Amino acid sequence: MAAVLANPIARRLLRIPPSYFVFLVLLATLWLARPNMLNLNIMGIFIRQIVPLGILVLGQLVVMRVKSIDLSGGGVILLINYFISSGSFPGASLPFFVVLALATGLAIGLFNGFMIGNRRVSAVIVTLAVSIILVGLVQYLSSGNPPGDVPKLFNDLYNTKFLSVPTPVLFWILLTAAVWLLLAQTVFGRYVASVGENAEAAHFSGVPVQRTVILAHTLAGLIAAIAALVQTGSIAVGSVRVGLDLPILAVAATILGGVVFGRGDGGVWGPFFGALCFALLFVVMTVLGIDEPGKLIAQGVIILGAAIFYGVRVRTP
């Protein structure tokens, strides 16, 4: 094993995020099983479904770069879905809901960031607890039943196309590019990289570690709010279960994409393909007739496999 890992070609290959390999394997499987499904229209629909996940991944990758994690996305999505579908704001316009959603995400992200950066509480505990509180609250407010309908405009926007590419997919690509610019070109991006690499060294080099962590979490909350808006547009109704499995899928896609705690080898596009992998994976599993439990097992195996992939690599200097 060690000899194989020491081989320069093997090491070069190990540098590529696993998401690209998995993506190709899944594409090949689909091509062998159902070649007729590989056309732009059908794939567009499948990829469109994964856009909320893809957007959530962008927030996840920023916090995972600073050795943190955000599992509160499920609660944020549920709460914003409730705001829009419950009819608590009769006659409100689209911009109002967008501002409300962004403010909610910002507030929750800021709270997460404060607890993690300032109070130094374990990120898993904070974000899981926040998620549980939000889910419990929404389920109580809606007495366990799905709230009402979503204003029609949300779904209409979601269904538009631009040059035969679904608008949500285009929006996702643009947002990914924006996060790429943020991480690659700005001072904040440099701070994120240095805090992830070595927080102590970053601190002594004058990097505001605490502020970077808080800002990263605030950004993740904001991005989760955007994911919530897209998710609400996609299902077009209120729900008490929507998006609950998204945070964990986002973690899986991010790790698959080559971003592990503190290490950002996969950049932004590795996790982008990680999310695409899940779009293909769900198609392949549906085609092969594997249902819900099988998907849970696949998620677990993918996270563990990708994490072991990196763990082994870290061990060999």
Place this chain on the structure above:
Amino acid sequence: MYRSLFTILSARNTRQGLWGLPLLVALLISLWLTVQTTEFATAENLFNLVAQAMPLIIAAIGQLVVVLIGGLDLSVGSVISFTTAVLALGQPAIVLIPSVFLLAALIGLINGLAITRFNVHPIIATLSTQYIVLGITRILRPVSGGTVPEAVIGAVSGSLLGIPYPLFWGIVVILVAWKLLYGSRYGLHLFAIGGGIASGTESAARNFGVSDRRNIILAYVICSCFAAVAGVFLAGRIVSGDPNVGLLFELDTVTAVALGGTQLSGGIGSLHGTVIGALVMALLANGMNLANVSPFVQTAIKGGILLAVVGLQSRKKMGL
């Protein structure tokens, strides 16, 4: 007297952590419930309370073992559900009970190996096994049902000499854990490894000849086995297999452990604190049920308590 009471209530720097305060909280809640409701201080309700608290106490002790070495096991809840599902497979108890523990040990082994040999973060490792085990559980038993062997049901209901069986379970589990943590070499090694991890000198215990890898793997195996005991107990209580019975249990165990004064960064904590922490959680649940609080609000309140008790702990590390 005053001095020793003060030490218990404010023992911040001892290895046992701050456990006097939760005891005080437990007593205050019991007192308040006795005064406020007529149902609380009845034999029936107290019997129910013990039976309700027992799975959490057992699973929380397992979680404590892992937390002491600075880890966290998020697969506890799914192991509990999995255990009830396996027990409802319709085989005789003599086959099912050993297989339940073998499977639980195997899950713990996978966690431990992934963490120590493959350098995976404990939270990621146990999060993935949580999903894998949950998937297998849903395949075995998509919805709750099936029947649990008579022997298991008999072992949790009924009483001997006026003492309900659940209390015996508690006494046996606590005695075993006490021996493990305070009466064995392994217990001493746990505190040593955890203290090293908490203070950032991971190699400290290793330098004294304590094998950290093997002990860490064993901690995860023990945690899963305690979860399996809790699963057997619960299966006897609900008389069937249920894929959702352990839902969010892992977080309840973490709350109970943290409430009992155990530091999540490792090395500091106590068995009695954890038992008291689990009792406080059970008392709160019992009180909220008596007060007809909506189950959704109860979940939210539990999340709030988790956030509060863990938020009050101070630690060096930032992030995960």
